[in-house]
Amino acid sequence: xxxxxxxxxxxxxxxxxxxxxxxxxxxxxxxxxxxxxxxxxxxxxxxxxxxxxxxxxxxxxxxxxxxxxxxxxxxxxxxxxxxxxxxxxxxxxxxxxxxxxxxxxxxxxxxxxxxxxxxxxxxxxxxxxxxxxxxxxxxxxxxxxxxxxxxxxxxxxxxxxxxxxxxxxxxxxxxxxxxxxxxxxxxxxxxxxxxxxxxxxxxxxxxxxxxxxxxxxxxxxxxxxxxxxxxxxxxxxxxxxxxxxxxxxxxxxxxxxxxxxxxxxxxxxxxxxxxxxxxxxxxxxxxxxxxxxxxxxxxxxxxxxxxxxxxxxxxxxxxxxxxxxxxxxxxxxxxxxxxxxxxxxxxxxxxxxxxxxxxxxxxxxxxxxxxxxxxxxxxxxxxxxxxxxxxxxxxxxxxxxxxxxxxxxxxxxxxxxxxxxxxxxxxxxxxxxxxxxxxxxxxxxxxxxxxxxxxxxx
Numbered sequence: 001x002x003x004x005x006x007x008x009x010x011x012x013x014x015x016x017x018x019x020x021x022x023x024x025x026x027x028x029x030x031x032x033x034x035x036x037x038x039x040x041x042x043x044x045x046x047x048x049x050x051x052x053x054x055x056x057x058x059x060x061x062x063x064x065x066x067x068x069x070x071x072x073x074x075x076x077x078x079x080x081x082x083x084x085x086x087x088x089x090x091x092x093x094x095x096x097x098x099x100x101x102x103x104x105x106x107x108x109x110x111x112x113x114x115x116x117x118x119x120x121x122x123x124x125x126x127x128x129x130x131x132x133x134x135x136x137x138x139x140x141x142x143x144x145x146x147x148x149x150x151x152x153x154x155x156x157x158x159x160x161x162x163x164x165x166x167x168x169x170x171x172x173x174x175x176x177x178x179x180x181x182x183x184x185x186x187x188x189x190x191x192x193x194x195x196x197x198x199x200x201x202x203x204x205x206x207x208x209x210x211x212x213x214x215x216x217x218x219x220x221x222x223x224x225x226x227x228x229x230x231x232x233x234x235x236x237x238x239x240x241x242x243x244x245x246x247x248x249x250x251x252x253x254x255x256x257x258x259x260x261x262x263x264x265x266x267x268x269x270x271x272x273x274x275x276x277x278x279x280x281x282x283x284x285x286x287x288x289x290x291x292x293x294x295x296x297x298x299x300x301x302x303x304x305x306x307x308x309x310x311x312x313x314x315x316x317x318x319x320x321x322x323x324x325x326x327x328x329x330x331x332x333x334x335x336x337x338x339x340x341x342x343x344x345x346x347x348x349x350x351x352x353x354x355x356x357x358x359x360x361x362x363x364x365x366x367x368x369x370x371x372x373x374x375x376x377x378x379x380x381x382x383x384x385x386x387x388x389x390x391x392x393x394x395x396x397x398x399x400x401x402x403x404x405x406x407x408x409x410x411x412x413x414x415x416x417x418x419x420x421x422x423x424x425x426x427x428x429x430x431x432x433x434x435x436x437x438x439x440x441x442x443x444x445x446x447x448x449x450x451x452x453x454x455x456x457x458x
Contacts, residue, residue: 009190073169077110079265085259093212094212108213109141110143110274114143116170117145127177195227236257239253345451392425394409394424395430
């Protein structure tokens, strides 16, 4: 019979050591090793094929493998279904992360109630709240239904027993950091607990064919807390984002074994819960100022969806101190590059000026197609000349000042046309690939360099 052993696990990287040291040999972090008691287990616990023929590898040609369409459980929330690839997959595990108060629990409670109201038995495991708190939220959202069960527990064995007894079609564990396995002496949320809990929840979901959502905490840097193995174990990883104080929320997918990993779902936080945003371009441009310098509408792409967003820039007068560079919604590194290109290639030297750039509505854009709108907004504010109000711009700006091609130009133009814009400023190489039908109803202005764009429109 195996004996219990003691080991030390790093809470930063998950490395295991046989004795305690002040500094983790694996990652170099100090004071992160925590003692854990490991229950004894039989040696050689690996599984083997009982009756596998000697010499048979078990491999088969990929052309002989039968493929089947994945069954889905639609949540009836169009934006959530878009991100998931059509709905929740039975037996699949989805990890949902986000800042505190962003609305993770509210969104998942709405989705659970929607599926439960259509006959799917649902189990909501509340590890941070009492059952009465969950019921009060459901009553406020108007999503009460008998098919939605609530289990206030953070004990892994109790959750497993409830799932085996109730056999739910869909389950939410809110949150995975609060659940612990009794056999481990470490506290809930530690690396070893998260690894064990996640592994057992994945196994439970697959054996019971239960679509499972795990709510995860994030660090101050916005990364999912816990070991990276947590993201590798699950089938999909979603990130719920939103600026504090703003109503707009974005649900992004960073991993999805059952669908696209580039989609984004858009929601608005209301007193009645999460409301889907079906026309995001109209929302982002609703309060756009008329004929104000430093305001440019850019066309961006999120997954299969094209959006129009307002890019705002303000160039302050030179001061005596160090000039500030502040961004909201765009990468600060891209801003520094664009300021250098504007100074060198377009005679707009703002080295001593304060520069502020903001994407209105709280949207965060990471693709380089927003380079041209950002550069035009900065130059518009610097020269104090408004950008044409009926024009949309998109394109990547290179270090030589050239405007480079970006994908899905036709979809961006179609969105601009649908929103009533009459002109679009785009890379010359993108314009060459457009058909006559894609140009119809809008004036296409091809641009080769940033300097030409500034001279023509400002």
